[in-house]
Every structure is written in C-alpha cells, then in structure tokens.
Amino acid sequence: METPEPVPDMNRRSFLRTSAVLTTGLAALAASLKPLMEMTDFPTAERFMQKYYKEMSKTDMEKVLKRIADDVEQQYGLRPEVRDYKPLNGVEYVYCLNLTRCIGCRKCVHACVAENNQSRSPEIQYIRVLKLPHGSLDIEKADHNYAPESVPEKGFFYMPVQCQQCKNPPCVKVCPVHATWQETDGITVIDYDWCIGCRYCEAACPYWARRFNFTKPSIPKERINPNMSYLGNRPRRQGVMEKCHFCIQRTRQGKYPACLEVCPTGARKFGNILDPSSEVSHILRTKRVFIQLKEEMGTNPRFFYYFDV
Amino acid sequence: MTSSSKKDLTLAALAAVFLILAAVFLTDALGRPKLPAPLPLVDTNFLSTATVRRSYADLVKAKDDLSDFDCYTCHEKGKAPPLRYDSRQNLIVAKEHADVVMGHGSHGRNNNCFNCHNETNLELLQSRDGRQLRFSDSPQLCGSCHGPTYRDWETGVHGRTGGYWNRTGEPTDRKACVNCHDPHSPHFPGRHPAPGPHGLHETADAPSTQPETHR
Numbered sequence: 022m023e024t025p026e027p028v029p030d031m032n033r034r035s036f037l038r039t040s041a042v043l044t045t046g047l048a049a050l051a052a053s054l055k056p057l058m059e060m061t062d063f064p065t066a067e068r069f070m071q072k073y074y075k076e077m078s079k080t081d082m083e084k085v086l087k088r089i090a091d092d093v094e095q096q097y098g099l100r101p102e103v104r105d106y107k108p109l110n111g112v113e114y115v116y117c118l119n120l121t122r123c124i125g126c127r128k129c130v131h132a133c134v135a136e137n138n139q140s141r142s143p144e145i146q147y148i149r150v151l152k153l154p155h156g157s158l159d160i161e162k163a164d165h166n167y168a169p170e171s172v173p174e175k176g177f178f179y180m181p182v183q184c185q186q187c188k189n190p191p192c193v194k195v196c197p198v199h200a201t202w203q204e205t206d207g208i209t210v211i212d213y214d215w216c217i218g219c220r221y222c223e224a225a226c227p228y229w230a231r232r233f234n235f236t237k238p239s240i241p242k243e244r245i246n247p248n249m250s251y252l253g254n255r256p257r258r259q260g261v262m263e264k265c266h267f268c269i270q271r272t273r274q275g276k277y278p279a280c281l282e283v284c285p286t287g288a289r290k291f292g293n294i295l296d297p298s299s300e301v302s303h304i305l306r307t308k309r310v311f312i313q314l315k316e317e318m319g320t321n322p323r324f325f326y327y328f329d330v
Numbered sequence: 331m332t333s334s335s336k337k338d339l340t341l342a343a344l345a346a347v348f349l350i351l352a353a354v355f356l357t358d359a360l361g362r363p364k365l366p367a368p369l370p371l372v373d374t375n376f377l378s379t380a381t382v383r384r385s386y387a388d389l390v391k392a393k394d395d396l397s398d399f400d401c402y403t404c405h406e407k408g409k410a411p412p413l414r415y416d417s418r419q420n421l422i423v424a425k426e427h428a429d430v431v432m433g434h435g436s437h438g439r440n441n442n443c444f445n446c447h448n449e450t451n452l453e454l455l456q457s458r459d460g461r462q463l464r465f466s467d468s469p470q471l472c473g474s475c476h477g478p479t480y481r482d483w484e485t486g487v488h489g490r491t492g493g494y495w496n497r498t499g500e501p502t503d504r505k506a507c508v509n510c511h512d513p514h515s516p517h518f519p520g521r522h523p524a525p526g527p528h529g530l531h532e533t534a535d536a537p538s539t540q541p542e543t544h545r
Contacts, residue, residue: 038341045345048352055356127524131372142369144528165527171520275496282379286518287490300486
C-alpha cells in the first residue's frame with residue numbers, strides 16, 4: 022500500500038490523499054478478513070498448547086483423550102471410546118496379499134473407510150485397487166476406475182495398494198516436524214495434532230498411500246465408528262495428512278484389520294512375523310513367489326504380494 | 331496537467347477500485363462457487379463380513395432349516411439311488427436336485443455323486459481313502475484330494491480367517507471350505523464390485539470428462 026510522501030505541512034490535498042489511502046487500506050483489510058467470520062473450528066487454548074505425542078505424560082494423554090471425546094460428542098452427538106493403544110511387545114506386523122485370490126471387489130476399500138472414520142464427501146480412501154492385465158506388473162498399465170457388472174474380469178488381476186508400512190519409510194524422513202514416525206511394531210503413525218499439513222510425506226511416498234484433508238472431513242453421524250484411538254481413527258481436522266495404520270485400534274487389541282475381516286476370498290493375511298506359527302510366517306516360508314511393490318526403491322515394505330504356486 | 335495532480339488522480343482511481351472490490355467481496359455480490367453435491371454413501375451390503383455361503387455347521391449353530399440335509403424323507407434307506415447318464419456321459423441331475431450344478435473338476439469327469447457321498451448312507455460323506463465323514467467334517471473330505479490346499483488351510487494361509495490374529499488371546503474364527511466354495515461347483519463366484527473412487531471434479535450432474543485411465 023502506498024504511503025503518502027512526507028509533507029512539511031498538512032494541507033487540504035494531502036489530508037484528502039492520506040485519508041483516501043487509509044480508508045481503502047482498511048476496507049481491503051476488512052474484505053480480506055471476511056473468511057475468518059465463517060470460521061467455526063477455532064483451536065482452543067488447550068489444543069493449541071498440547072504437547073508432542075512422545076513428550077506427553079500419562080495424565081497429559083488422559084486429558085487429551087477426554088478433550089477428543091468431548092469434541093467428537095459435540096460434533097457428532099455420540100460418546101466415543103478414545104484410547105491410546107501402545108505397541109505390543111514382541112510383535113512386528115506383516116501383511117500378505119494373495120494376488121491369485123483377489124477378485125477386485127473393493128469391499129476392503131469401503132470396510133476401511135467405515136472402520137477408520139474417513140471423510141465420505143469429499144472422499145478419502147486408504148486402499149486403491151489396481152486392475153492389471155495378466156502377464157505384467159507394470160503399474161503404468163493399471164486402472165483403478167474399473168466398473169464392470171461382475172469381477173473378476175477375464176485376463177486381468179487385481180492389486181490393492183495401501184500404506185506398505187515400510188521398514189525404511191521415506192515419508193518419515195521428510196516430515197519437518199516429526200509428526201509421523203515408525204512405532205516398534207512396524208506401524209508408521211501420524212500425530213494429527215502435530216501435523217502442519219505441508220504434504221511433503223505425500224510427495225515422498227512411492228505408493229500414493231497418504232491422503233490429505235483438503236476440506237473439513239464430513240462423516241454422517243450414523244456411520245461414525247465410536248471405537249477410536251489417538252494415532253488411528255479418531256476424526257481428523259482439515260489440513261492434516263492421514264493414511265492406513267493397520268487399524269491400530271483393532272490390531273493392537275489382537276484383532277485382524279477391517280480390510281481382512283471383510284475380504285470375501287481370504288486373499289488378505291495379517292499377523293506377527295516374529296511368531297513362527299502365524300499365517301504370515303507360513304506364507305513367507307512356504308510360498309515361492311512374493312513381491313514387495315517397487316522393491317528397487319529400497320523402502321523394504323512390510324506388505325508382501327504373493328501368488329499361489 | 332502537473333505531475334502532482336496526475337498522481338492524485340491515479341491514487342483516487344486506485345482507491346475507488348479497491349473500495350468497490352471490498353464492497354463486492356463483503357456483500358458476496360458475485361455469488362459463491364456452487365458446492366458439489368455430497369457423494370452418495372456406499373451400500374452397507376458391501377460392508378458385510380458374511381461368507382458367500384453357509385456351511386452345514388453354520389446352519390446347525392443358527393438352528394436353521396436343515397431339511398436339505400434330510401435325505402431319507404425322499405430316499406429309501408439302505409438302497410443306493412440309481413445314477414443316470416446321457417449319451418455324452420454327463421450325469422442327468424434329478425429334478426428334485428435342480429439346485430445342484432455339476433461343475434466340480436474339468437471336462438465333466440467328476441460326474442459320480444458317490445465320489446464324495448456315501449452310497450449306502452446318504453447322510454454321510456466318503457473320502458477317497460474310505461473314511462466316512464459327517465457333513466460338518468467336510469474339509470477332511472476336500473483335503474483327501476486337494477492336499478496342498480488343505481495344508482495351507484490348516485495353517486490359515488488358504489481361506490478366510492476372522493476375529494483375532496493374537497493366538498494367545500481370543501480364538502481365531504476359521505471358515506470351512508464350503509463357506510466359500512459350492513462343493514458341486516467350487517469355482518468362486520464373480521460379484522458386483524463396490525463403487526470405485528470418485529473423480530476430483532465429478533458431480534452427480536457432471537461426471538468427470540477425463541479419460542478413464544487418468545481420473
């Protein structure tokens with residue numbers, strides 16, 4: 022904004038000029054601040070002063086969990102059970118997916134959305150099912166918008182892609198505020214209250230597994246899953262990242278993830294790789310062909326695709 | 331015109347433009363871009379964890395209608411029902427069993443009911459090695475031919491599991507072969523896929539114009 026040149030004496034002309042400039046500036050400022058009048062989600066002092074996840078004491082966490090439950094109750098009209106599930110000792114999760122069995126029905130996609138309180142409109146989905154022609158694993162040839170009357174289609178196979186829970190995760194390395202990290206059980210988690218929404222991690226992920234909340238997520242009240250966890254499926258705010266977290270609120274209680282429960286063919290297998298009698302241990306020991314997607318990136322995924330041979 | 335009055339004129343014009351713009355923004359005179367209509371919610375049928383079929387054990391557990399397994403309301407005890415074949419050695423399925431589609435094995439070679447059913451007691455199954463099995467023990471019958479698959483199933487690698495991966499805690503829910511495969515026609519049936527991702531700028535009245543592969 023222009024400032025009037027300093028004049029030794031205020032005359033009529035310079036007064037008019039100055040006041041015109043001032044009025045314009047104020048009016049423009051008011052107009053530019055107008056969106057603030059529509060803002061409803063002001064951070065409370067409590068949320069603003071909240072500590073980093075790893076620095077919170079037990080009592081701090083209890084307060085935060087109560088604050089989250091209050092927020093959810095106020096917004097959706099039901100009291101959730103919000104907990105902070107810690108990794109189990111002696112457990113490292115591995116996911117195996119049988120490409121011979123997957124029929125591409127996308128039930129996993131929607132079971133995941135229902136379990137993890139993702140926004141329905143606009144749509145956020147953690148799993149993307151790729152349709153690929155037989156005889157190739159070229160992702161460039163994949164299509165995820167297929168909509169035939171019936172699946173599987175002849176000559177194609179289906180490859181669901183979600184967060185691969187890498188052992189060497191590029192997304193964690195690029196986060197400038199350490200809002201995402203790898204836990205001891207192998208799950209890469211996000212502290213939604215620490216995320217600044219810079220989307221570096223989205224750019225770094227070679228599996229297109231991270232999703233950004235461009236707008237305030239909208240979830241119908243009747244579809245809210247009240248079993249919530251701090252690092253998992255509690256409702257997110259606008260402007261933060263989210264992604265698959267192996268259903269922390271289920272798996273850290275010993276349950277299978279929601280995508281596995283709903284899979285009609287049993288193509289999805291999940292378990293503890295440190296337990297030699299688990300399904301995933303059997304698969305990695307006995308199945309002859311398995312791939313890690315984009316192995317050459319050096320990310321070392323904990324998500325394995327295999328075939329029945 | 332002097333340079334000073336020119337400057338004043340420019341300033342005044344700029345001030346007017348800014349004021350008009352401010353007024354336009356404050357009163358929403360140009361209107362707002364229309365918000366896209368909310369996307370439809372997915373059919374809850376796609377969220378069901380039910381198996382494709384219900385096994386004999388499931389029916390017993392649910393105290394459901396078991397009349398399909400009550401062979402001797404029609405058949406005569408101790409007498410093997412006769413099998414009839416057409417000229418191409420295809421089994422002619424009696425009209426009372428019209429729901430049975432013979433499709434087990436390739437080239438129609440598995441066309442004898444008594445490859446799996448017990449000839450003399452129709453309420454039992456019989457494996458190739460002669461074991462007589464109840465309907466609730468059908469996985470062992472399947473395993474008598476499909477060895478590697480049975481081995482995978484026993485360890486939980488083939489077929490559906492549910493409940494708890496944590497073996498030390500709650501039980502894991504194992505499904506039987508017939509929960510997914512129709513024993514008479516075991517190929518897993520195709521199904522209608524759940525809706526795919528919606529395009530970013532797609533609305534109900536204006537579907538995405540991008541080519542399918544680039545949406």
